[in-house]
Amino acid sequence: MQCREPEDLQAALADATCRAMREAVITLPPDVKRAIEKARAGEKSSVARGEYGNIAQNILAAERLRVPLCQDTGVPVVYLTLPPSVPYSQALFDAVADGIRRATQEIPLRPNVVDPLTRHNSGDNTGVGMPAIHVRPGEKFTVTVLPKGAGAENVSRVVMLLPSQTGKIKEIVVETMLIAGGRPCPPVVLGVGIGGTFDGVTALAKEALLQPIDQMTEFEQQLCDAVNTLGIGPMGLGGSTTALAVKVKTAACHTASLPVAVNVQCWANRHATVEVEW
Template sequence: MSIISRDFFVTNIIELIIQSETILPVDTVIALENAWQKESNTIAKSQLAAILKNIKIAREKKYPLCQDTGIFIFNVTIGKNIVINFNINDAICEALRSATETLPLRPNVVHPLTRENSLDNTGDGLPDITFNLTEGSDFEVYVYPKGAGSENMSRLAMLKPSQNREIKRFVVETVFTAGGMPCPPIIVGVGIGGSFDLAARLSKKAALRPLDGMNDFEQELCDAVNTLGIGAMGLGGDTTALAVHVNTAHCHTASLPVAVNIQCWANRRAYKKFI
C-alpha cells in the first residue's frame, strides 16, 4: 500500500492551484491559435491576438490568466490501495487558503444571502470536491477554477420526451442569449438525460473536457453555434465556440433534461498524478 503525507499533499495542491490559474492547457492554446489563424474578421483577430498575448504574459510572469480567478472545483480519484491518514477536504481547503494569499487569488466566495465574503475562497459547499473510488493505487487530482461570467450564462431545461429536436435549438439559443458576456470564444458543455441535477453535472463535466475532438453530433452543434457570428469577446467573428462537448445519461421515460454549461476562453484546469 502507498501512503501520502498531509504536508506533501497540501504543498502539491497549492502548486496545482497556481498552475491552473497561470498556465492555460496546451490544447486550449492550440485551439485559440487555430481560431486566430482562420479568423477573417479584423476586430475578432485583434481580440484573439490580445488573448494569446495575455496567455503568454500570465505564463511567463506567473500572473492569473483572468482577474476573475473563479471558484474551485476539485475531482479526486483514489484507489483502494492508497492509505490516507488525513482529511482530504480539510487539506484541500488549507491549500486553497494558502494559494489565495500566495498568488494571490481574488476572494470570490460569499454567503448567498448576506454576501459576506469569506476572504479565503472557501465556504459552505466550496470548494466543490468530488471523489471517485477505483481499484488499485490511483491517486489523482484535477482542479478547475470556474469564473462567474461564463457560469452565469448557463441554463437548464426540462424538455418533454418528444422534444428531442429542441435540444439543438436550446443549445444555440443559450449561446445566442449569452452573447459576449461569457468572454468567447467559449467551450460549450451539454448534459442530456439523467435528472435535473445530473444533467447539470454532466454539462459541467463536458465543458471541462480536454479539447480532443468532437463526434458528429457535437460538431453539428458547434457549427450551428458558430453561425451566430458572436465572435471573440462578442465583437463579431468566425469563432464563437472552440468546441461543443456532450455527455448523456439514461433518464426517466417522462423526462428529457438538457443542461448547457459555458466555459470562457480561459479554459483553466490542472492535473496531478500523485502515484
C-alpha cells in the same frame, strides 16, 4: 512497505491541490491553445483577429510573469480520483480546503467565495460547500481543479425537456449562447450535459469541460457549427468563431424526462491535474 500516517496524506493532497490551482490559473492546457490558434488562423474579421492577438498576448504574459490569466480566478471546483488504497474520509475535504487557502494567499487568487445571502466574503475561497468537490474511483490518486469564473457561469442554463424533444437539444444550446452574447468572454467552450437528473445533468455539463477540446464527435461538431452561425465572435465583437468547441457528456435518465444543461466557459478553459504523491 512503510505505513504512512493520515497526516502525510492530508499534507500531500493539500500541496497537490495548491500546485494544480497554480498551474490551472496561469497556464492554459495545450488543446485549448491549439483551438484558439486554429480559430485565429481561420478568422477573416480584422477586429476579431485583433482580439485573438490580445488573447495571445494575455496567455504569453501570464506564463512569463507567472500570474493568473484573468483577474477572476473563479471559484474552485475540484475532482478527486481515489484508488482503493486511499480511505474516503472528511480528511480529504479538509486537505483540499487547506490547499485552496494556500493557493489563495500564495498565487494569489482573488477571494471570490461569499455567503449567498449575507454576501460575507470568507477571504480564502472556502466556505459552506466550497470548494465544490467531486469524488470518483480510479487507478491513481489525482486532484483536478477547474476554476470557474462568474461571467460564464452566470449565463449557464438547465432545461427539463420531454423525452420526445431530443430535436430541441441543438436549439437549447444555440439559444443559450444567443442569450449570453459577449458576456462570457467568447470564443467559449460549451459543456453540455444530457440525461441523468435535474441536479446530475449540471454536473455532467461541467465535467464535460475537462475533455480535450481539439477533437469533437460528429454530434458535438454539429452543435458547435450551429453556435458559430450566430456570428457573436471574440468578445462579442463579431467573427466566425463564437465557440471553440462543444463537449457533451451523457447519462441514463428516467423514461419520462430529458434533462439538458449547458455550462458556459470563457476562452480561458482553465483546468489542471496533479498526481498526489504520498
